[in-house]
Amino acid sequence: MALAACAFAACSAPKQEKTVTVAEQLQVRLDSLQKKGYMCGHEDATMYGVTWEWDADKCDIFATVGDYPAVMGFDLGGIEMGDAKNLDSVPFTRIHDEVVKHYLNGGIVTISWHPRNPLTGGNAWDVKDTTVVKNILPGGSQHEKFKQWMVRVGDFLKTLKTDDGTPVPVIFRPWHENNGSWFWWGQKLCTDEEFLGLWTMLQDYLKGEGLDNLLWSYSPNLDGNWTEERFLKRYPGNDRVTLIGEDAYQWGTEEDFVKQVTADLDFLTAFAKKNGKLIALTECGLKNMPDSTWWTRVLQPVMDRYPICYFLMWRNYKEEYFGPSPELPCAADFKKLYEAPNTLFLKDIQ
Numbered sequence: 001m002a003l004a005a006c007a008f009a010a011c012s013a014p015k016q017e018k019t020v021t022v023a024e025q026l027q028v029r030l031d032s033l034q035k036k037g038y039m040c041g042h043e044d045a046t047m048y049g050v051t052w053e054w055d056a057d058k059c060d061i062f063a064t065v066g067d068y069p070a071v072m073g074f075d076l077g078g079i080e081m082g083d084a085k086n087l088d089s090v091p092f093t094r095i096h097d098e099v100v101k102h103y104l105n106g107g108i109v110t111i112s113w114h115p116r117n118p119l120t121g122g123n124a125w126d127v128k129d130t131t132v133v134k135n136i137l138p139g140g141s142q143h144e145k146f147k148q149w150m151v152r153v154g155d156f157l158k159t160l161k162t163d164d165g166t167p168v169p170v171i172f173r174p175w176h177e178n179n180g181s182w183f184w185w186g187q188k189l190c191t192d193e194e195f196l197g198l199w200t201m202l203q204d205y206l207k208g209e210g211l212d213n214l215l216w217s218y219s220p221n222l223d224g225n226w227t228e229e230r231f232l233k234r235y236p237g238n239d240r241v242t243l244i245g246e247d248a249y250q251w252g253t254e255e256d257f258v259k260q261v262t263a264d265l266d267f268l269t270a271f272a273k274k275n276g277k278l279i280a281l282t283e284c285g286l287k288n289m290p291d292s293t294w295w296t297r298v299l300q301p302v303m304d305r306y307p308i309c310y311f312l313m314w315r316n317y318k319e320e321y322f323g324p325s326p327e328l329p330c331a332a333d334f335k336k337l338y339e340a341p342n343t344l345f346l347k348d349i350q
């Protein structure tokens with residue numbers, strides 16, 4: 001009798017349906033798109049290009065191949081100061097509008113953050129002082145100030161909604177390239193514990209604010225020599241990260257680049273498989289394309305071998321560009337990359 005009563009109670013109890021967040025929906029979408037190929041992404045794709053800036057509806061990738069990148073990247077550097085424009089002079093109102101527009105067009109958005117140095121007042125690349133992270137953690141001299149910075153980041157992220165109030169899912173990628181030592185949160189600028197404390201502090205704050213539209217991405221820089229032991233030292237944890245990526249630029253020789261990115265993608269692919277994560281080239285490129293066939297000759301053969309969701313080329317801005325533009329010699333090569341059946345642009349994912 002007691003058993004039967006229990007069974008009846010279990011059956012008639014109201015079902016506790018777990019709400020699927022937009023971030024979880026994006027995760028499922030990325031997983032299924034990855035089976036078709038890898039998406040092309042570009043930072044600030046519709047903000048400016050090699051020969052123009054701020055025009056509405058202009059985009060170097062569209063001008064080159066007749067389609068928009070599937071992934072668009074934007075950066076929040078400067079939001080922490082209450083600035084109206086980011087570190088690259090992009091108005092935050094424009095970032096808001098382009099994020100929502102790209103999402104409504106079926107595209108995918110990723111956001112990074114190059115915050116200023118909260119201790120010295122310098123920029124993200126100010127690495128003179130090695131106590132910045134320590135000082136913004138709870139108990140540190142700059143903790144209250146940094147809390148205000150997190151409020152400003154959260155307030156902006158909360159505005160990323162469509163007119164009907166649906167939050168836009170965003171691949172959020174803070175504290176990037178943390179294995180290098182050129183940002184104040186880098187390898188030599190804080191201890192492993194401090195770095196993990198920094199990640200946790202921001203993530204817990206934003207989650208606590210109800211921002212469940214963020215798909216968290218951990219993206220160190222090209223390394224070439226990862227071991228699981230070393231990677232895990234600053235990896236925030238499986239419960240804190242959904243997408244693992246890396247920023248992979250060719251700054252030196254082609255041979256070194258291919259060797260390193262191949263070793264890293266071997267490592268990331270195995271790690272991601274074991275831990276149920278997605279992977280991507282969260283930033284990549286060859287600055288100003290001195291080699292006009294780099295995409296199909298160097299990058300494409302590497303990308304073809306790994307289950308990456310996307311590659312994001314960094315911005316095209318006048319004398320510093322990483323993507324194509326119709327007047328550049330690399331345009332023809334980019335068209336070849338576009339025509340490959342496994343490269344996905346906006347029309348391919350709608």
Ligand code: BMA
Binds near residue numbers: 315
């Ligand atoms: C760097 C360079 C800078 C830029 C920064 C943030 O890689 O492109 O010019 O300010 O990214 O976008």
